[in-house]
């Protein structure tokens with residue numbers, strides 16, 4: 001870690017261990033890690049995300065004890081075994097299934113926070129890239145997890161998504177065959193998805209460790225985007241941020257519990273309560289909410305290959321963001337124009353999400369489509385095209401805006417905005 | 429202030445996508461608005477209604493619809509139609525035993541190895557009315573009657589949808605000009621407008637043990653409530669646990685907030 005260690009082994013055993021495996025020192029240094037004193041609640045999502053990962057892994061391991069990864073047995077092992085016969089199985093599955101959604105709520109807010117405060121800029125590019133890797137792994141994990149209960153949406157979702165990969169030239173077909181383990185989505189597919197669904201969360205955990213390492217080298221960014229300049233700017237992580245994160249996790253758990261106990265199926269699809277049937281295609285194949293914006297981008301483009309590339313590009317843009325944004329000022333607090341474009345970008349992403357949940361030829365606000373130079377523009381497809389265009393343009397805007405805008409004055413130190421009247425140096 | 433913003437943002441976020449509802453409504457009519465005892469955070473099943481509903485299932489629906497996720501013993505679990513606190517082990521519940529004994533299930537005779545039929549025990553699962561899907565389709569004009577264990581969760585609209593289908597089918601006449609094919613029935617609640625199930629209920633189809641008059645509406649309500657239980661047998665346990673969890677979390681979070689205020693009290697931030 002980057003800050004000097006303040007750990008003093010106090011007992012003989014601690015001294016003995018410290019010169020062999022300084023694990024206590026490691027933990028102590030994590031706790032004394034100097035953290036900017038001005039972090040707001042948007043900075044609690046890191047802790048919330050760690051909580052989510054732990055919850056998914058613990059509930060997942062218990063589910064796996066009762067789960068049967070076979071086409072003939074999967075649905076029954078979940079719906080009859082786990083939901084009815086296993087003691088508290090309904091709770092464990094309820095937490096795991098809703099936990100995936102909660103995880104994505106947190107990760108989206110975490111990413112939005114990062115963009116708003118410019119946390120991806122030097123010297124935090126690696127930290128940002130690792131975060132993007134986690135996000136991609138999360139999507140893969142959640143997608144494969146959703147296949148496991150082997151309901152209609154599980155099966156047909158798997159079919160649609162694996163078929164997309166088949167659109168790639170040359171590599172597409174072999175990869176699809178490898179994923180399927182045969183000529184279609186079937187038992188072997190379910191088996192390998194289960195194996196990967198069990199594996200990937202541990203890969204995520206490893207990348208999270210790297211992510212936190214990459215955080216502790218440069219230290220936290222903060223809402224002003226101004227670097228830490230003196231000890232007066234920071235407080236020790238513990239107890240100041242353990243308690244603040246703890247409180248935020250408490251609030252998050254309340255929201256989480258509302259879903260688990262009172263709305264357990266609100267985020268799911270009725271079709272997934274029907275066992276997978278390769279002969280009956282559901283009327284609307286829709287992914288889970290957290291993938292909808294990407295689904296909309298995919299469908300906005302009539303060509304399958306281009307659609308897949310646009311989908312990949314929409315996530316790729318996040319990876320490129322540190323080099324696309326040219327502004328010297330990190331935080332959008334001092335970049336009113338950028339802030340405006342950013343909020344429109346959030347809105348465009350929500351519009352895309354909504355479009356993804358609709359039938360592509362559906363009408364907007366129930367209005368009969370009217371044509372503009374031969375194009376029926378009042379349709380979901382056109383709404384998603386316009387929103388997707390903006391989604392991508394935002395990254396171009398960030399490129400030029402940084403060169404042309406005049407930011408507001410940035411405070412000298414991150415502590416300045418806090419100090420209405422100067423306060424004595426912090427207790428620690 | 430900020431925590432409020434965060435919470436609101438999170439809810440708005442889920443609201444925007446998660447609860448956005450099904451894809452643009454198709455031709456189907458919205459299910460009727462029905463009031464149920466199991467609605468809301470304190471909702472519970474009405475045990476007498478579940479018993480009546482079971483009777484409708486047993487005497488009407490079970491001749492076509494299977495319920496293969498449910499064992500007879502489940503009928504005696506807490507929250508279930510025949511739960512009796514005197515029998516914590518539902519396998520011993522005499523009502524459950526009697527219901528099971530009324531069914532025959534196939535088994536293999538341990539001595540001869542012959543496939544035999546024997547009376548069910550409370551540990552057995554409800555047997556299917558048909559040997560397989562082909563036989564089920566063959567007997568029903570090509571359509572397989574769906575398994576009922578999870579039917580309420582498998583349809584948008586849940587119990588109200590089931591109620592609408594069985595209470596109103598046969599009562600409503602198709603709009604002028606609509607041709608309903610032979611062996612199909614008009615059903616405005618199902619997308620496509622036709623269903624392969626003949627309207628299953630008529631008044632007086634069952635005789636309720638508690639003397640409730642058996643109107644079509646009553647039978648439809650009762651069987652829908654029973655199917656709600658079948659799809660969500662742990663609902664009462666879930667909501668009760670939920671209440672305790674919510675109280676705990678609110679107190680716990682309150683304490684964390686107090687600690688937060690205390691720890692940060694003389695630190696500018």
Ligand code: HEM
Nearest residue numbers: 056057060061063064067093097100142145146148149201
């Ligand atoms: C990154 C963390 C994880 C995410 C985002 C995730 C997501 C999901 C999702 C969306 C489902 C489908 C839920 C449903 O509709 O029932 C699922 C199911 C499942 N997951 Fe996970 N999961 C994670 C970690 C794990 C881990 C670590 C394990 C095992 C060690 C696991 C084991 C299972 C099993 C056995 C199922 C099938 C049972 C069921 O459907 O409820 N998961 N997961």
